[in-house]
Amino acid sequence: MRGLEARVAMVTGGARGIGAACVRRLAEEGCRLVIVDIDLDAAQALANELGDSAIAVRADVASETDVSASMDQAVKRFGGVDLFHLNAGVGGDYTPISEAETEDYDRVMAIDLRGVFFGLRAATRHLRDRGVPGAIVTTSSVGGLVGGEWIAAYHAAKHGVIGLTKSAAMHGGRFGIRANAVPSEIASAVAFLLSDDASYITGTVMVIDGGTMADHPRARALASAHAAQAA
Numbered sequence: 501m502r503g504l505e506a507r508v509a510m511v512t513g514g515a516r517g518i519g520a521a522c523v524r525r526l527a528e529e530g531c532r533l534v535i536v537d538i539d540l541d542a543a544q545a546l547a548n549e550l551g552d553s554a555i556a557v558r559a560d561v562a563s564e565t566d567v568s569a570s571m572d573q574a575v576k577r578f579g580g581v582d583l584f585h586l587n588a589g590v591g592g593d594y595t596p597i598s599e600a601e602t603e604d605y606d607r608v609m610a611i612d613l614r615g616v617f618f619g620l621r622a623a624t625r626h627l628r629d630r631g632v633p634g635a636i637v638t639t640s641s642v643g644g645l646v647g648g649e650w651i652a653a654y655h656a657a658k659h660g661v662i663g664l665t666k667s668a669a670m671h672g673g674r675f676g677i678r679a680n681a682v683p684s685e686i687a688s689a690v691a692f693l694l695s696d697d698a699s700y701i702t703g704t705v706m707v708i709d710g711g712t713m714a715d716h717p718r719a720r721a722l723a724s725a726h727a728a729q730a731a
């Protein structure tokens with residue numbers, strides 16, 4: 501993909517899962533990587549695998565101080581960051597809203613929404629001040645497009661991630677910064693959105709969900725009823 505070779509990409513929650521898959525994919529595309537995670541050992545293990553082109557940074561995305569310190573470490577090592585994948589997130593307790601604990605709500609919102617706010621703010625400030633174009637991808641979820649009986653805080657945070665991303669895209673356009681959200685887990689989509697091949701795509705949500713959002717349960721029930729009638 502165009503525009504990824506030799507660029508510096510920061511991936512939060514990059515030590516495992518979706519973040520680690522994106523780190524590996526971006527490394528294959530020639531990016532240098534800043535792997536940010538609360539679990540430094542896991543992040544370091546992945547950075548060691550990638551060699552000199554990657555560093556591991558311990559940061560809690562819910563901490564403004566940590567986010568700022570992680571930017572400083574990236575600048576110290578690579579001189580700046582061009583691409584950001586703000587991916588770190590947690591699920592939360594599986595309870596209906598009537599049983600939800602305030603502590604769990606606050607924890608999920610702090611990591612999944614406030615953490616993305618800190619990341620988007622730091623990324624746009626950094627790119628604006630350097631005067632270079634850049635790209636940002638946030639990880640939302642299908643849960644950011646629909647509600648659900650369980651994990652209301654997660655749904656609220658992931659809906660919020662999309663709103664924050666669209667707003668960052670509108671402001672970022674002034675400085676050549678694109679921002680898009682992905683509701684699922686495909687590393688190639690993240691690499692594409694960060695690349696120059698996606699230069700006209702900003703403020704969008706790319707849904708990669710195996711057709712989940714296209715499949716309305718009522719439509720399915722109607723189709724079964726018609727099939728039963730026809731039989």
Ligand SMILES: NC(=O)c1ccc[n+]([C@@H]2O[C@H](COP(=O)([O-])OP(=O)(O)OC[C@H]3O[C@@H](n4cnc5c(N)ncnc54)[C@H](O)[C@@H]3O)[C@@H](O)[C@H]2O)c1
Pocket residue numbers: 512513514515516517518519536537538539542559560561562587588589590591611639640641642683684685
């Ligand atoms: N797994 C799914 O099916 C799925 C679907 C849709 C969206 N998502 C979203 O994708 C993202 C990654 O999910 P995953 O399944 O790879 O999770 P995961 O638990 O496998 O990995 C998350 C990583 O984030 C790190 N992390 C957690 N809290 C952190 C914090 N406060 N600061 C910094 N790092 C932190 C963890 O140490 C871990 O390395 C999340 O935002 C999640 O909500 C996941």
